[in-house]
Amino acid sequence: MASEVTSAQTDWALHADLYAFLGNSLLAPLRPDAAMGLDPAFWDAWACDGANEHVRSGIATLKEHAARCADLPLEQAMQQVNVEYARLFVGPPKPAAPPWETLNRNPDATCGFGEATFAMRELLRQAGLRLRNENHQYEDHLGIELLYLSERCRAFAEREPSFEEETAVREFVRERPLAWVPAFHGRIREAAPGGYFDGLVELAWGLLQAEV
Numbered sequence: 001m002a003s004e005v006t007s008a009q010t011d012w013a014l015h016a017d018l019y020a021f022l023g024n025s026l027l028a029p030l031r032p033d034a035a036m037g038l039d040p041a042f043w044d045a046w047a048c049d050g051a052n053e054h055v056r057s058g059i060a061t062l063k064e065h066a067a068r069c070a071d072l073p074l075e076q077a078m079q080q081v082n083v084e085y086a087r088l089f090v091g092p093p094k095p096a097a098p099p100w101e102t103l104n105r106n107p108d109a110t111c112g113f114g115e116a117t118f119a120m121r122e123l124l125r126q127a128g129l130r131l132r133n134e135n136h137q138y139e140d141h142l143g144i145e146l147l148y149l150s151e152r153c154r155a156f157a158e159r160e161p162s163f164e165e166e167t168a169v170r171e172f173v174r175e176r177p178l179a180w181v182p183a184f185h186g187r188i189r190e191a192a193p194g195g196y197f198d199g200l201v202e203l204a205w206g207l208l209q210a211e212v
Contacts, residue, residue, distance in 0.1 A: 006160065013157035015207075016150045018046070022204045023146030026089070026099060026197075027137065029082040037196065038077050040066040046203070052210055058203030065196050081196045088188055088197055097187035097197075101140035104180040104187075116140035116176070123172070124148060142184060145177045146204065170212050178208045 025034065036042045040063045047059055069077035088097045098104070102114035120139035124131060129151055137144060152169050155161075161169075185201045192198060 009157045009160065012153045012161075015211075016153035016157060018207060019146045019150035019153060019204075022200060022207075023143040023150060025200055026143035026146070027141065029085050030078050030196075032074070032078070035074060035078055037062065037200075038066050038069050038074070038081070040070070042066070052206050054202050054206030054209060056206070058199045058201075058206055061194060061199030061202065062196070065194065065199060084192050084195050084197060088191060096191035097184060099142050099184065100138050101142070101145070101176065101180050102138070104183045107183075113138055114140070120145060120148070120176070127151065142177060142181065142201075142204070149173065149177070173208050173211045178205075178212065181205045181208060 021034075025037070030037075043059045043062045043066070046055075051059075069080070072080075089095050089099050101116035101120075102111070103109050105116065106114070117138045117140045124139060124144075127148065129148065131139065131144065149169070149172070152172075156165070156169075181201065181204060185198075185205055188195075188197050188201055
């Protein structure tokens with residue numbers, strides 16, 4: 001007899017997919033196979049009853065951005081997003097919005113490698129997750145933190161988590177990404193207001209907020 005899939009497991013699976021999309025979107029420039037975010041209709045599926053202010057605002061920004069791109073050839077629309085990506089997260093001369101926890105928790109830090117990097121490295125090890133770090137990112141990159149969260153949600157979609165496991169995930173959200181994503185989003189909004197990543201990171205902020 002097939003095992004019954006609960007509504008809670010379905011929710012965990014959905015969250016796993018959402019965090020995976022957001023995490024991967026922050027780790028590499030936009031590719032044609034991930035350009036569905038340039039279609040305003042794509043973001044309609046992300047709206048849900050009871051969505052908080054940041055979810056609603058992030059979706060609205062993304063839909064407005066996609067509407068502005070609607071008349072452009074796909075290659076040109078993607079190029080605009082990737083120019084924004086490079087300016088925000090790569091530089092030169094340096095990223096306008098560095099995507100690492102260490103640099104957002106401590107504005108005076110000059111190196112992106114810190115306590116948060118070691119903490120995330122240990123969490124990945126404990127979860128048995130191996131990082132394919134093609135872009136040589138520190139482990140406290142927001143995209144990697146979101147992918148870690150995605151993998152925890154995916155595990156819970158396959159088997160119902162214990163109370164302790166679910167509590168640990170909520171503590172992770174509070175203590176790691178949710179603790180610094182507001183500062184990160186503020187830097188993005190200052191450098192590229194109304195852009196693709198302004199909406200994307202505010203949406204991530206709202207989804208994280210809803211977890212706790």
